[in-house]
Amino acid sequence: MGVRDIAVVTGASSGIGEATARRLAKEGFHVVLAARRADRLIKIAEELAGTAIVCDVTSDASVAALAAAVAELDGRVTLLVNNAGGAIGTDYVEAGAVADWQAMFDVNVLGTLRVTQAFLPALVDSGAGTVVVISSTAGLIVYEGGGGYAAAKHAQTALTETLRLELCGRPVRVVEIDPGMVRTDEFALNRFGGDPDKAAAVYAGVAEPLVADDIADCVAWVATRPHHVNIDRLVVRPLAQAAQHKVHRVTS
Template sequence: MTPVAIVTGASSGIGAATARRLATEGFHVLAAARRTDRLAELVEQITAAGGAATAVACDVTSDESVAGLADAAARAPGPVTLLVNNAGGARGLDPVESGSVRDWQWMYDTNVLGTLRVTQALLPALEASGSGTIVIVGSTAGFTVYEGGGGYTAAKHAQTAVAGTLRLELCGRPVRVVEIDPGMVRTDEFSLVRFGGDADKAAAVYAGVPEPLVADDVADCVAWCATRPPHVNVDRLVVRPLAQAAQHKVHRVG
């Protein structure tokens, strides 16, 4: 039977790239996100390329919506062997003393509790497959803080803690836990969302950076980790562009 992969946040960026890549690896992809119009386009692209995918409307901040994702997984055409917890994001770049509680709450609910909800809902199916893999797409912000990033780094640190704890708790059961932590990735929406749609501020993040990572680079990492032999667990994969030596050390030209 065709193995099934579930990708959250699949309507754009890393999620969409990961869905496309996993389809080429032979997975039937359940592409989950809130924006169903974009999911429909994604599924059409995958199908046209000879792959298999199904769109599933899902808001990871809603218990009911995540329950619907689990129902869709139960009707999938094969065993659920892979879950990619990719849904997340950042809002704002304010210091702690003036940060928006609403923004911080959204980041925690989406990045951390979203991962919790979806993992809890899909874990029985992953374990039942006999060879399950949970990928958590974190960030280098999960182990390095920076000024103005308090809310996002706090959420990503928490997500890292979830990944490590889950790996300990699942020891001896047939489910791997993989954490992938990208550095600077240029996508269409991440920085736009962070800066409330301000295109100039979003572009400034990448100004002068020769070849930042793109979504396909991270998708490649997800696919590589997920397709290792079942006894091989890649605990954490940190990936940055060559121009980024550390969170605060980025080579820029021009």
């Protein structure tokens, strides 16, 4: 019987992270689910026969504890999915709160940095490692009211591209997935401070936005290609969204 492959997924207690954990478990990975909410995390992990580890990616100590706990598991870490992230507000640059920008940078960029640094030795040692970074189309183009989020996602994209260059010659693939409009239970709600009407307005008239399972499907696909195949960047939008500003909406 071979050594089992371990996949570590951050932000795994809901949305894209939860869907990705569920899909990777079906693909045969032993999934380590990492997030801040212990109750949700434990419930999902039990359903998947995975491992739940509470982790805050904005904390050096918490990420170090995550890596140490995973190192005690039976198996080899071959996949890391940097999914933890998020957006706060839609203020224009002239009115943007520095604290909001800092929080977005810390979770999206420095969170990815912390976790990637923590698991790179294990991924290299596996001989067949893959790092997947869930960024956004906001990391490729800017839009009004999205300065802070786009700045963080542009930085995350720069981190990912640089990492791929620096790992050239070592057995670790680096994949960036950039979703467009994805409807999940919490992303827009968190962005608008819990206002359900503002959150719903983002998707108003869009018959079929992407859902978390669509992105999980992308993660599973890139992760299960033959290891010599590196999908550098996968941009995925719903049919209704031709570009960041071009969205077909049906009015009743």
